[in-house]
Amino acid sequence: MNAEINNALEVLKNGGLILYPTDTIWGIGCDATNEEAVSKVFNLKGRDASKSMIILLDNDNKLSSYVREVPELAYELIEYAENPLTIIYSGAKNLAPNAIHEDGSIGIRIVKHPFCQQLIQRFRKPIISTSANISGSPSPANFSEVSDDIIKGVDYVVDIDQHDFSKKKSSTIMKLEPDGRFSFIRR
Template structure:
């Protein structure tokens, strides 16, 4: 598919996010369900769709260090170094800021933030929206995460308000991101490798 097609898909997904709708989209890892990370009503709708309890938290995809800083109460001093050294998509669990929808935070007030690759559909989506985009795997809570579009249950596809057509035929192997907690001293605790 062409770059023009991808950009059209980005525009359509951004329009849906602005209208506080739930999108089904290819992230830089697995297929995800998402919404604008700053809109509590959209987050509530997403949790209902996934049958996920509030307070469990989700990941928020961001475009760069500046957007990361918007959503983190305290940015790790070595964030640029961490990002330059990561070999695969990595989510950093930090204390969430007041800019996030409150119902998006975990019970302990944390959020997972991931800076997406610059060459990715998701980067263009987040950059164009100008807000973080929630990313949670495209499955009902407790079920296995689908590794490709064809593995997503039809009920999830029907429940999403907008389905992105970009990369639906891509069966390349994917895996969820690595998840690390940023500790007060700047060191990392691996939660999922």
């Protein structure tokens, strides 16, 4: 795994795109603070720039670096969530402007996948995570379902979990307001 982390780190540091396994489905990733790299993800997916993407962090201690006001409830939700949980927060900061939704919000998931955790920890920055598909196409449930266009469009394909054919699904998404009110976007 160390060699794969080193290879992915080099690509991220140079503004490139990686195709990698997460605790949910396979994702396309890049440095979430690099506007040019984020643009490459939008272009590869053919995704409307008005749609935001989520970022991954390795632990919840880093939330306050990217969100102006983290509601206390967020820490409990993250700790007790049984399935991968993406929380949309208001007041995103210190990220590429095109990674942030037009309303100023950002979706963040604290990842539990060992490769992702170590990669983000060593990179010391959040990474973009968006489903490894062309916009409008179904999200791949495992590596075997990732299209050739995506594989050829990234700078590096991580060689971990490619032979795991179990069907993965996307995370639960909820919007959490600074005052603690929340609503589910996707369960």
